[in-house]
Amino acid sequence: MSLENAARRAVEAALAAGASDADAWAEESTSRRVRVYDGEVESLSDAGGRGIGVRAFAGARTGYAYGTDLSEEGIGEIAAAAREAAEVADEDEHAGLPGEAGTSQVNGLASAEFGDWSTERVVELALEVDRAARAPEGVTQVENSVYSDTRGSAALVNSRGFAASYSATQAWAYSSAFAGEGADLMTGLGVGMGRDPGRLDAEAIGTEAAERALALVGARQPESRRCPVVLDAFVAASFIGFIGSMLSADAVQRGRSLFAGREGDEVADPVLRLADDGTEPEGPSSAPFDGEGTPTGRTGLLEDGRLLGFLYDCRTARKDGRSTTGNASRGSYRTPPSVGTTNLVVDPGTDDLAALAAAAGDGLYVTDVAGLHSGVNPVSGTFSVGASGRLIEGGELGTPVRELTIASDLVSMLKAVRSVGSEARWVPFGGSVRTAPLLVAEMAVSGS
Amino acid sequence: MTLVGPELATRVLERALGRGGDMAELYAEARRGFGISLDDGRVERPQSGRELGACVRVVQGESTYYGHVDGLAEEDLLRVAGSVSEAVRGEAARPAALRAMEGGARHAVTSPPEDIEAARKADLLRACDERARAAGAEVVQARIGYAESHRQIEVFGSDGRAARDDRTRLRLSAQVVARRNGRVETGSDTRGGHAGWELLEEEPEEVADRAARRALTLLDAVDAPTGRLPVVVGNGFGGVLLHEAVGHGLEADAVQKGASVYAGRLGEEVAPAFVTAYDDGSRAGAWGSEGVDDEGTPTRRTTIIEEGRLTSYLYDLLTAGRDSVDSTGNGRRESFRHLPVPRMTNTFFAPGDATPDDLIGGVERGLYAVSFGGGQVEPATGDFVFGVSEGYLIEGGRVTAPVRGATLVGNGLEALRAIDGIADDLEIATGYCGKGGQTVPAGVGQPHVRIRELTVGGTAS
Numbered sequence: 001m002s003l004e005n006a007a008r009r010a011v012e013a014a015l016a017a018g019a020s021d022a023d024a025w026a027e028e029s030t031s032r033r034v035r036v037y038d039g040e041v042e043s044l045s046d047a048g049g050r051g052i053g054v055r056a057f058a059g060a061r062t063g064y065a066y067g068t069d070l071s072e073e074g075i076g077e078i079a080a081a082a083r084e085a086a087e088v089a090d091e092d093e094h095a096g097l098p099g100e101a102g103t104s105q106v107n108g109l110a111s112a113e114f115g116d117w118s119t120e121r122v123v124e125l126a127l128e129v130d131r132a133a134r135a136p137e138g139v140t141q142v143e144n145s146v147y148s149d150t151r152g153s154a155a156l157v158n159s160r161g162f163a164a165s166y167s168a169t170q171a172w173a174y175s176s177a178f179a180g181e182g183a184d185l186m187t188g189l190g191v192g193m194g195r196d197p198g199r200l201d202a203e204a205i206g207t208e209a210a211e212r213a214l215a216l217v218g219a220r221q222p223e224s225r226r227c228p229v230v231l232d233a234f235v236a237a238s239f240i241g242f243i244g245s246m247l248s249a250d251a252v253q254r255g256r257s258l259f260a261g262r263e264g265d266e267v268a269d270p271v272l273r274l275a276d277d278g279t280e281p282e283g284p285s286s287a288p289f290d291g292e293g294t295p296t297g298r299t300g301l302l303e304d305g306r307l308l309g310f311l312y313d314c315r316t317a318r319k320d321g322r323s324t325t326g327n328a329s330r331g332s333y334r335t336p337p338s339v340g341t342t343n344l345v346v347d348p349g350t351d352d353l354a355a356l357a358a359a360a361g362d363g364l365y366v367t368d369v370a371g372l373h374s375g376v377n378p379v380s381g382t383f384s385v386g387a388s389g390r391l392i393e394g395g396e397l398g399t400p401v402r403e404l405t406i407a408s409d410l411v412s413m414l415k416a417v418r419s420v421g422s423e424a425r426w427v428p429f430g431g432s433v434r435t436a437p438l439l440v441a442e443m444a445v446s447g448s
Numbered sequence: 449m450t451l452v453g454p455e456l457a458t459r460v461l462e463r464a465l466g467r468g469g470d471m472a473e474l475y476a477e478a479r480r481g482f483g484i485s486l487d488d489g490r491v492e493r494p495q496s497g498r499e500l501g502a503c504v505r506v507v508q509g510e511s512t513y514y515g516h517v518d519g520l521a522e523e524d525l526l527r528v529a530g531s532v533s534e535a536v537r538g539e540a541a542r543p544a545a546l547r548a549m550e551g552g553a554r555h556a557v558t559s560p561p562e563d564i565e566a567a568r569k570a571d572l573l574r575a576c577d578e579r580a581r582a583a584g585a586e587v588v589q590a591r592i593g594y595a596e597s598h599r600q601i602e603v604f605g606s607d608g609r610a611a612r613d614d615r616t617r618l619r620l621s622a623q624v625v626a627r628r629n630g631r632v633e634t635g636s637d638t639r640g641g642h643a644g645w646e647l648l649e650e651e652p653e654e655v656a657d658r659a660a661r662r663a664l665t666l667l668d669a670v671d672a673p674t675g676r677l678p679v680v681v682g683n684g685f686g687g688v689l690l691h692e693a694v695g696h697g698l699e700a701d702a703v704q705k706g707a708s709v710y711a712g713r714l715g716e717e718v719a720p721a722f723v724t725a726y727d728d729g730s731r732a733g734a735w736g737s738e739g740v741d742d743e744g745t746p747t748r749r750t751t752i753i754e755e756g757r758l759t760s761y762l763y764d765l766l767t768a769g770r771d772s773v774d775s776t777g778n779g780r781r782e783s784f785r786h787l788p789v790p791r792m793t794n795t796f797f798a799p800g801d802a803t804p805d806d807l808i809g810g811v812e813r814g815l816y817a818v819s820f821g822g823g824q825v826e827p828a829t830g831d832f833v834f835g836v837s838e839g840y841l842i843e844g845g846r847v848t849a850p851v852r853g854a855t856l857v858g859n860g861l862e863a864l865r866a867i868d869g870i871a872d873d874l875e876i877a878t879g880y881c882g883k884g885g886q887t888v889p890a891g892v893g894q895p896h897v898r899i900r901e902l903t904v905g906g907t908a909s
Contacts, residue, residue: 037510044512045513047515067499069498081496086494088570090490090491143707178706183859370832371821379625386824403859448903
């Protein structure tokens, strides 16, 4: 049975079980993963999966069920379970299918070259990443180098006549290198991603891992200070991802976002421009429609220093009397749609890293943060997170530092952004984010 | 219910070894779950799921080849075994005859959650919501979650292993937001275990009450101090410190790769002589307990620190083979979609003989860290950072003002050496542990523990 047919059958079964409306999301994927350790293949997998999730409405009540059994009988059971689950939910007058569904044109989701990459070739690519990470002098070990990819399709059908599907491919590789020894062993991560393995630069990924580890060798705890801070792209992406999650209308409506009630307010420096864009050709989270069949699009979030608005699905949009922004996201068929970011995109500026460091003068360059999600209070926005990186001394990257925390609150940090770097890249941290390094005028750095 | 059974398993293993391999394994699983939550006064997101699937792996030398499939249809299992075997280069091998099935009901559940009507679960959430709101007028939001899961597994190995397990877990959680003027604070609490509905028969609403009290307390919080201070870490969820800063470094995969600061230190004194710690996957009803692990090895209590000396790492079959020791029953996987790796089960410090008041009473100025919002550690160095979600100042031997925004930054080995007191009130809390992209339930726990000095990063300047 094709995915679209399976989804159609599930919707029919849910209606037959008494649902007033229903939708079904079916997906199928194959994935490969190669893990290299010590120059050899440590593990290699080739796997497939298929499943379906059914959302059943009983008037204003919503239930959900999912499963892996896509036989006629299996689909019937899942649909019935969704309808049954709806019984115990409380009514929500804003629940329901989209009034208007549709699709956007998004190019390049599936790479035609993906199929040219045999398992042997991707194994070779993973080994090449590993060799590049081990090559530089001073690298004591490579923890592992990993290549993984996925080729999948998804179909969505609802009881109001929407039926669509799409296919996408994605490949990633990363390497984690060590430099130094004993208690001074430092880790560095290199990553790369693209629609097919051909877009990955194995040499660059391995080298990045090595260089990031080597840069931290000899790191010590710095003295506490307040100073300008440059967040590298990895760290900036983690913060941006967190901010994106706070811009979900669901978080706002439930009183769990520091941005609640601040639409139109000045919350950032004008140099920082941020959008959510589900149509970016290279965006790992791009798709022609969202998790409930709304066409994806670009939603401006921060412009001219102001908060333009929030991200909506149909339910939260009805509640606020707005239109959905196409941000109903599905993690997989195992979860019902809920508001989420697609790709968060920060407009790049003109300063390269050297120029950002020069502008900082004396400060801190942060290359890693730990415990961001536990360290930030989502409602007040105050945070204090563990970090490592290098001091910026006389406008240049200098002494490596670790065992420190950086603290501020998110809005103060956004307002203190002085410059967005020019070296923008996709980073798989904080969801799916494209950003360059950010220079922040001042943060509290606490060490010894 | 039989998922695969020995007869089909034998044929799958034969196929998997079709081009050789030192070891082949079939792991089959049936997962069922139900969850429901209450948010903003409304019961929502009731959802149920059923998954069937299997993973086949073949190990040859230092390489592991594996594949997984949704469903347990015979032709799918044989096809996956065949495709995995194609990656191997060698002569066909024969699996040993399977032994009798091991395992079963080591953690009996008296009241299977599936037998309880969904409406009762919804009512429980409403009762929790009411209790949270009754805790104080400043409570503005409560989010209550209920989740149950049932996993049946079967594992068959070409070395003759045959085991099954039946795991029921249940967890109730509450997150409560309190507001005063512009100030907003969050408190949370959970109750969970390898158990059935019986776990919620006594005063389940207490979870909501505790979460609410934490949120209300934090409304009065002052900025956290910074600098090097004595820290008393709370019992129960305070054990996340041991889990993150020590436990991960004892997982044998990290040790063997030299990616652990504890590598080569077995037998060494790493803590004062009054410190003992365990990993115990056999502890009755505990959140991280299982009958057998996901490779079919019976779970057990492993002493990881005995009277201050490092005594054992945590092993799965592969890492145990490399060190010529037995698996400690720590081969765990998130699901049939993942390979087993050495993982903690329930990890905790053994109780000492002090009381929490003794520990606090001995501190002139310090931090009382009751609960953490989470933490992270770099296993290679043991460096850790933890966000303190509920903390207080200790002044003159007494717990005084609540603090917010505190983080603990330090190093596992240094923190272990700096332990200068352990209380008698062991408690195990329900954590979720992530490693290598896999999340598994892990019990974290300890009695109250005092650390002579740790770096506290705060918001006060």
